[in-house]
Amino acid sequence: MIRTSTAEPFTWTVPWALPDKPRRYFFRAGSVAERASLEGDLVGEYRAGEVYDFQLGAAFAEGVTALSSDNPEDAARLIEIEQQVRAGEEVDAQDGALLDKARELLVEHWPGYRRLTVQAARRAQFLPLLAFQRFCVGWDADDLPAFERGMDGQVLPALLTAIPPLEIRSGGVVAYRLLYGVPPASGDGKAAEEPEKTAKNS
């Protein structure tokens, strides 16, 4: 969804909340500068830049080739399986198990591959949290304290501790997707088509 304003809030209703106790969060779309700042902080401060499939594939091939130098045929076979999986092709259970084992070994023994998997894991954790903190502009939930922002315009860290982690995570992903105009994924409940005009506490 493409928002035409950085001020107008967007309502995200928690899909798993009980119908008689709805929980809603309000997010605004970030600006060009804010998106750049978020991505920059993820890369620099949090060492959580995006990890692309091709990078993982290259690190996998490099590691397997180096660690299986005495058995190049097996290495080639593993690389082929990894490429198939990355391309979304089906592989049989035996090949799948082999690939899982190879990935585990690379995480343990090949620094280049380990670095990328750690980076991807850090991104998965930090991205929703930072997006939530920066772009949440209010909420409507009985059990949460009053919404408040710090001097930097972000949700106060102390308030974040009162919010269920799963809601920070899912809401943060919604906020991040707004930066790129990606519609909320199915299962995001009543993520509104129409903007919420009167965000409580915003």
Add this chain to the structure above:
Amino acid sequence: MWRENPLLAVPHWALAAVDLWLDCRRMSGPYGARMLPCAGGYGDQPAALMDAFRLFDMLASRKEE
């Protein structure tokens, strides 16, 4: 001939983005000066909207060719 009326198939937010782009284009000045939809400079504009504007510009320039 469209199989489905595009006005019904396209979500409102997409039409709003196109309308805004057309308005900005109409009001833009000479020598490439661009009217921006929101207050402030380019960095203050909604990020996804600016992505969309770039795509609209690209599609429009293709059509003009």
